[in-house]
Amino acid sequence: MFLQRTQGTPSSETSIVEGESERKVKRRRGIPVAPSGSPWATRPRCGEAVSLPQRAVPATMASGNGDVRLNSTAKFSVINLASLKVRHPRKAAVFDTDVVLPALVDHVAAPARAREGPSRAIKGGGASVSRSGVRIGGDFTPEKNPAFLDQRLRVFDEVKLRRASEQSALPRDQIKITLPDGRVVDGETNTTTPFDVAVDHISPEFAKSVVVAKVVYDDPQVVGGGLAICDTIDDEDDEEDDELWDVTRPLLGDCRLTLLRFDDPGAKTVFWHSAAHVLGLALEREFGARLTVGPPLDNGFYYDCYMGEATVSDKDFGSLEKQIKRIAEKEKQEFERVEVTKEELLEMFAHNPFKIDLIQNKIPDGERTTVYRNGNFVDLCRGPHLPNTKFIKATKILSHSATNWLGDVNNDSLQRVYAISFPDKARLKKHLDFLAKAKERDHRIIGMKQDLFLMHEMSPGSPFFVKYGARIYNGLISFIRNEYWKRGYDEVVTPNLYNSKLWETSGHWQHYQENMFHFEVEGSTFGVKPMNCPGHCLIFGSRLRSYRDLPIRMADFGVLHRNEVSGSLTGLTRVRRFQQDDAHIFCRRDQMKSEVLQALDFMRHVYTIFGMTYRLELSTKPKKALGDPELWEEAEGQLMEALDEFVGAGNWFINAGDGAFYGPKIDIKVFDALERAHQCATIQLDFQLPLRFKLRFKNNSGEMEHPVIVHRAMLGSVERCMAVLTEHWGGKWPFWISPRQVCVIPISPDNLPYAEEVGARLHQAGFYVDVDGSSERFQKKLRTAQLAQYNFQLVVGKEEAMNGSVNVRSRSNEQLGMVALDDFVEIVSGMKNGFHDNWPSPPDNAESAAAPEANESKRCVTHPGLVEILSELLEILSELGKTLSELGKTLSELGKTLSELRETLSELRETRHTLTGFLLRGILALQG
DSSP states (O other): OOEEEOTTOOOSSSOEEOOOOHHHHHHHHOOOOOOTTOOOOOOOOTTOBOOSOOOOOOSSSOOOOSSOEEOTTOSSEEOOGGGOOSSOOOOSEEEOTTTSSOOOOOOSOOOSSOOOOOOSOOOSSOOOSOOSSOOOOOOOOOOSSOTHHHHHHHHHHHHHHHHHHHHHTSOOOEEEEEOTTSOEEEEETTTOOHHHHHHHHTOHHHHHHOOEEEEEESSGGGGOOOBOOOSSOOOTTOOOSOEEEOTTSOOOSSEEEEEEOTTSHHHHHHHHHHHHHHHHHHHHHHHOOEEOOOOEETTEEEEEEEOTTOOOOGGGHHHHHHHHHIIIIIIOOBEEEEEEEHHHHHHHTTTOHHHHHHHHHHSOTTOEEEEEEETTEEEEOOOOOOSBGGGOOEEEEEEEEEEEGGGOTTSOEEEEEEEEEESSHHHHHHHHHHHHHHHHTOHHHHHHHTTOEEOOTTSTTOOEEOHHHHHHHHHHHHHHHHHHHHHTOEEOOOOSEEEHHHHHHHTHHHHHGGGSOEEEETTEEEEEOSOSHHHHHHHHTTSOOBGGGOOEEEEEOOEEEOOOOGGGOBTTTBOSEEEEEEEEEEEOGGGHHHHHHHHHHHHHHHHHHTTOEEEEEEEOOOTTEESOHHHHHHHHHHHHHHHHHHHOTTSSEEETTOSBTTBOEEEEEEEOTTOOEEOOOEEEEESHHHHHTTOOEEOTTSOEEOOEEEEEEEEEEHHHHHHHHHHHHTTOOOTTTOSOOEEEEESSGGGHHHHHHHHHHHHHTTOOEEEOOSSSOHHHHHHHHHHTTOSEEEEEOHHHHHHTEEEEEETTOOEEEEEEHHHHHHHHHHHHHHTOOOOOOOOOHHHHHHOHHHHHHHHHTSSTTHHHHHHHHHHHHHHHHHHHHHHHHHHHHHHHHHHHHHHHHHHHHHHHHHHHHHHHHHHHHHHO
């Protein structure tokens, strides 16, 4: 895939075309946009599109974003933990991560290892915060309730008093507030709050449950500007017209107001953002920690802090949770928002060198930003936040790990604490149950149990797929390759090594060099390819093309390498060596729609077989888009028409301004068995790469014209897709892709020759079969095969050998009966070719009644090796009898011991009686 320029970075190569807001797109196209407050409620059948409103999907296995993803419902950032890096500073551009940097979202609590990411501090005109070798933490001694808590609060109170005098001078004008039901109510600027509206015009009880408000001002200018942002990723491209607003913050003008409760995705993000502040206060009170950043996540939040050589351990979780409970439920702290100057901030955070570093580098002189206070906690923050901490009823510290300041391993080492909170205990319990299920399905655990792959320090981030794992890996590639043959793709094989001049032409060298493996060869620099598209461009440009040649669908399973830093490597989800089912379609402008439709049909076919549902979103032109505006207009129009035709109008949604700078794209979110979202497949249009490589074809008028490239992938990274499928199926592989399809189990050693004959027959037919010729007991063999997830166990004895049949059992120990070997081969061949696991139903009762004699003869051989099985059971019963006899002897000996103890006790009682008598006589003698 090609490059996606980061937000806020203009290009020096071509002119920048301004993007359109979502409202403009809707007005121009009449297309429904997913409302941020509408959770999707029902799950479609496998392979159907999710025709439901957009929601913020969870982060385990979900988003393929390799950088920082802005939550679509919030004005601050949500960092995707599973995809963060540790070392590389942020450059002028990063790759479009939907395909280029795939990452599996880990929904289980992050393990105790470094999981790094870029700093959240951005924007404001200061110097870049991506700096290496920053050691500013200094000496640190843990202490409870450090003095800086009161010192910081004192400065805050002084600033608050100064701002209050400014607030009192603001005008109080009458405004109109429009509610979702169409009602228009009166209010007053700088006085009326969303909470007031909820109390007065809905109900006091409803008002108590409102987490945050969503406000759309008739005149966006009333919000003003000039505030530097010191807690978020740069969001210059955030084109949402609405704004999340503190419930207790006065409104500033005529507006449309929506009040959001916890179930809204945006409200959840605000809830977890506020909970992160509570966690920060707990860390300060318990350890005197020097806090750095604490963002909300897709599911929960974390806080990073400096503690010198000290660390947070699992033993500290209980005390932190107690602190959080005290802050939330007993102290019931209110959140307060105050604007502050740079000078006031430097005084307020004089105790914390990390906050000072952010302030000095990101807040221009003479500008203001905002802080939020709850209790004696104050932090740099844009907000919004909960009204108060009593909304937080249940919190769980999930894990801890190490990280580094600004995501650079050369900077100070930090402690990171992950947690999650909910407005009630029931939701927390449900979430923890979900995490437990997700942990059971962790592809790293299943991969080890099933002997699928391994990692080795001799080649970090490069998985070794052993026998069984290679079967799955190759099976996925064969599956896609067969589809290529049916769908008119031409597979090519391209080099792994290219001169750096190629990457300079494509733009990768300028923006992605540090993520590539490169070295000198005979005075020239060469790089190992991290993607296939530049090589495909060389093939297309190798000769003159005619419009009749197009479309050219060029597929490539070439091996790719990316220099991911060690701290970001995670199982199969973030690796250095991988393959993609990568294809690039070179087409005419009038072919874009048809090619996109074919790619969507391809995607539906693949994920229907996988048993996964999906949701489609169109990402439109961003502010930093490059190229002809008319071409963007035409491309978006064709994509919209294709989506309407594919899933129907209203069943897909727009991510306004979220397209790549080189073209619009269709984001495909697929959902696994735990309803976690993943982004494996992608379809993207590219107008820029043909220009860079000067690719042309002769059109029907005899003029030379640039083609459009459709980047598309169905699996994405085969490694990552394999991880997703491992967790989706929980290691219970469908027969067609299973690495262990059949295990043949002889009842006794005498039956081993026939078992080997059966195994050879199945191997010849193309199935993965093993014969268990071990000396283990029969029942142990069955259990072992079932635990190893063999789809079928074929039990063979004397009767099977005589009849040329097998007795079939499923991995769930369901007895499917005796089947002729040839019939079994035919049945499982149909399952493999048809991508299903449906065993044929037995004959119905009518057929059985019509042939009682045949049924009787079948009944005689329904349980082959019955004598051997009964003999085995008799042996087991005999051993149980011996064991019971031994237990009886033991009990008898215990009885004797108890009898002896009773006699000893009786003697002791007599001795006590005698001694008591002597004692009494002695006392009487003394008294006389």
